Amino acid sequence: MRPLDWAVLAASLVVIVAYGIWRSRGSNTMESYLLAGKTMPWYAMALSIMATQASAITFISTTGQSYVDGMRFVQFYFGLPLAMVILSATAVPIFHRAKVYTAYEYLETRFDPKTRALASVIFLLQRGLSVGLTIYAPAIVLSVILGWRDSVTTVIMGCTVIVYTVLGGIKAVTWTDVQQMLIIFFGLVVSLVTVLALLPGDVGVVDALYLAGAAGRLNAVDTSFDLGNYNVWSGLIGGAFLALAYFGTDQSQVQRYLTGRSIGQSKLGLLFNAAAKVPMQFFILFIGAMVFVFYLFTQPPLLFQQVELQRIQAPEHRARYEPIATEYQAAFEARRQAALELVQTRRSGDDAGYQGAAGRYREAQRDLDEARRRGMQLVEETGGEQGFHDTNYIFLSFVTRYMPAGIVGLVIAVIFAAAMSSISGEINSLATVSVVDIYKRHVRKEATDRHYLMVSRLATAFWGAYAVAFAGWGKTLGSLIVAVNVVGSLFYGSLLGVFVLAFFFKRVGGNAAFAGMLAGEAAIFAAFRFTGISFLWYNVIGCVVVIAAALALSMGWPKAFPPPRKLTA
Amino acid sequence: MDAEQRGPRDEPPPFLKTWKRLYAAVLVYLALLIALFYWFTRHFS
Numbered sequence: 358m359r360p361l362d363w364a365v366l367a368a369s370l371v372v373i374v375a376y377g378i379w380r381s382r383g384s385n386t387m388e389s390y391l392l393a394g395k396t397m398p399w400y401a402m403a404l405s406i407m408a409t410q411a412s413a414i415t416f417i418s419t420t421g422q423s424y425v426d427g428m429r430f431v432q433f434y435f436g437l438p439l440a441m442v443i444l445s446a447t448a449v450p451i452f453h454r455a456k457v458y459t460a461y462e463y464l465e466t467r468f469d470p471k472t473r474a475l476a477s478v479i480f481l482l483q484r485g486l487s488v489g490l491t492i493y494a495p496a497i498v499l500s501v502i503l504g505w506r507d508s509v510t511t512v513i514m515g516c517t518v519i520v521y522t523v524l525g526g527i528k529a530v531t532w533t534d535v536q537q538m539l540i541i542f543f544g545l546v547v548s549l550v551t552v553l554a555l556l557p558g559d560v561g562v563v564d565a566l567y568l569a570g571a572a573g574r575l576n577a578v579d580t581s582f583d584l585g586n587y588n589v590w591s592g593l594i595g596g597a598f599l600a601l602a603y604f605g606t607d608q609s610q611v612q613r614y615l616t617g618r619s620i621g622q623s624k625l626g627l628l629f630n631a632a633a634k635v636p637m638q639f640f641i642l643f644i645g646a647m648v649f650v651f652y653l654f655t656q657p658p659l660l661f662q663q664v665e666l667q668r669i670q671a672p673e674h675r676a677r678y679e680p681i682a683t684e685y686q687a688a689f690e691a692r693r694q695a696a697l698e699l700v701q702t703r704r705s706g707d708d709a710g711y712q713g714a715a716g717r718y719r720e721a722q723r724d725l726d727e728a729r730r731r732g733m734q735l736v737e738e739t740g741g742e743q744g745f746h747d748t749n750y751i752f753l754s755f756v757t758r759y760m761p762a763g764i765v766g767l768v769i770a771v772i773f774a775a776a777m778s779s780i781s782g783e784i785n786s787l788a789t790v791s792v793v794d795i796y797k798r799h800v801r802k803e804a805t806d807r808h809y810l811m812v813s814r815l816a817t818a819f820w821g822a823y824a825v826a827f828a829g830w831g832k833t834l835g836s837l838i839v840a841v842n843v844v845g846s847l848f849y850g851s852l853l854g855v856f857v858l859a860f861f862f863k864r865v866g867g868n869a870a871f872a873g874m875l876a877g878e879a880a881i882f883a884a885f886r887f888t889g890i891s892f893l894w895y896n897v898i899g900c901v902v903v904i905a906a907a908l909a910l911s912m913g914w915p916k917a918f919p920p921p922r923k924l925t926a
Numbered sequence: 927m928d929a930e931q932r933g934p935r936d937e938p939p940p941f942l943k944t945w946k947r948l949y950a951a952v953l954v955y956l957a958l959l960i961a962l963f964y965w966f967t968r969h970f971s
Contacts, residue, residue: 435956438955446945446949450936567970570969571971577966577967589960619937621939628952631952
């Protein structure tokens with residue numbers, strides 16, 4: 358980081374935070390603090406929905422994911438547009454007409470207080486776990502730049518966000534998201550242009566595409582059916598269920614479109630997300646693939662996490678480090694030569710030469726991956742983090758080393774801004790559920806609006822502190838973008854199931870819905886613990902088990918699991 | 927359901943006249959994107 362980068366970073370953050378606080382004026386009632394008085398236009402909701410989902414993790418982890426595993430992760434988002442259409446046609450009108458603060462409030466109207474309470478607790482548990490990871494991701498930024506340990510930067514980052522979040526309400530969060538999403542779009546374009554400009558002069562964009570493709574980094578669509586991996590089927594079916602659950606039952610998203618000034622405005626917000634999200638993720642993954650091509654010609658470090666790399670390079674570990682480093686150097690050189698041959702033979706139309714070079718290129722890539730794996734193993738064996746992985750450091754390491762002055766500051770500012778908006782939105786939604794569904798419903802039913810506003814701010818501070826305490830868990834989870842979605846998938850299926858029951862199965866009552874949710878959670882944890890099924894399918898499993906169990910109980914034991922009172926009256 | 931329960935009106939979208947048409951347009955767009963990505967994967971691998 359050079360002085361110009363620090364200046365750009367500082368100026369960006371001050372402007373964003375100041376803008377957010379300025380926008381929060383008038384948020385002095387519970388409804389304005391939690392629902393922005395239902396005044397938001399569709400474009401603000403659309404960009405806020407995207408900004409909340411596209412946190413710092415999106416930048417940091419997705420690009421690294423593409424570098425090590427290719428673009429197959431984009432398939433994860435194929436189900437999202439399907440989910441947006443379904444939610445626009447069903448959940449949006451229902452929630453708007455029910456005039457609720459939270460999605461779970463609707464469950465009491467439809468079922469009973471215990472079903473609402475269980476859904477609220479499940480949300481608080483899973484979002485509380487996820488928000489810890491959301492704080493951990495930007496803390497990585499500071500650790501790479503400053504060479505500090507993640508734990509120190511996690512605490513600093515978390516405390517900053519808590520202060521900002523407690524001060525701002527949902528209106529501030531939403532308008533700040535709009536600003537941040539525009540900066541993110543700009544930052545993405547600048548990042549890709551810069552990566553392509555940094556390629557060697559004799560390697561063009563088309564060459565880069567073939568080089569990335571030959572190494573399996575442009576594997577955007579896989580049509581094979583495999584329950585354990587990303588493919589087009591798990592993306593369309595599992596991804597649709599995950600998106601339905603996330604956007605339809607997760608208060609951090611539902612709260613966004615509850616702020617809409619009309620049903621139509623909320624629908625447009627979701628449909629804009631449907632159109633923009635898949636291309637945006639493709640674009641981000643493509644940047645990671647191009648970073649991979651850049652490192653074909655410029656030797657990457659053995660490990661992208663500088664603190665751990667320096668530790669295994671220390672004299673006491675040198676005897677074990679040096680053979681790995683030598684092997685890594687040789688594999689890089691072999692891959693570079695093969696990559697150049699690949700470019701030349703493709704241009705000359707020498708098919709046999711191209712196939713030979715491609716074989717050597719892939720073999721060198723395997724050797725390089727093996728040397729990196731041994732390097733990570735050395736970190737673990739010499740007292741480092743167990744399950745150490747450096748995927749989340751790849752893009753940042755590239756940005757800080759090779760991007761020009763000013764652009765580095767801009768990219769880091771974008772990452773910080775995205776992180777802060779996501780965290781503040783998540784903490785805001787956690788506080789909303791804690792206050793509306795737990796405190797106001799079960800602890801203190803009658804109090805002044807001023808009292809509930811104060812409790813909302815206190816709840817926001819509590820959830821921020823909880824997230825900081827939980828953030829350390831993120832270190833052991835490999836790719837953070839995957840970790841966040843795995844945690845969500847452990848809980849979303851049963852939440853989705855109970856809302857499907859609420860919307861479409863009018864004869865199912867509260868007892869059956871409650872028991873169905875418990876059965877759904879049991880099924881998801883059994884799948885997680887005892888099978889190798891990809892997390893994308895947990896949502897399908899949970900949802901189907903909730904519905905099947907509730908229907909079976911309603912039909913098999915109608916006295917113990919009666920239909921709703923409106924039907925029995 | 928009475929008028930109070932129905933709450934805000936569901937106005938038509940600003941383009942394509944009906945929500946059903948807009949939903950169909952989103953789904954066609956998704957199919958085209960997947961086809962394009964499939965070609966991209968096959969062509970460069």
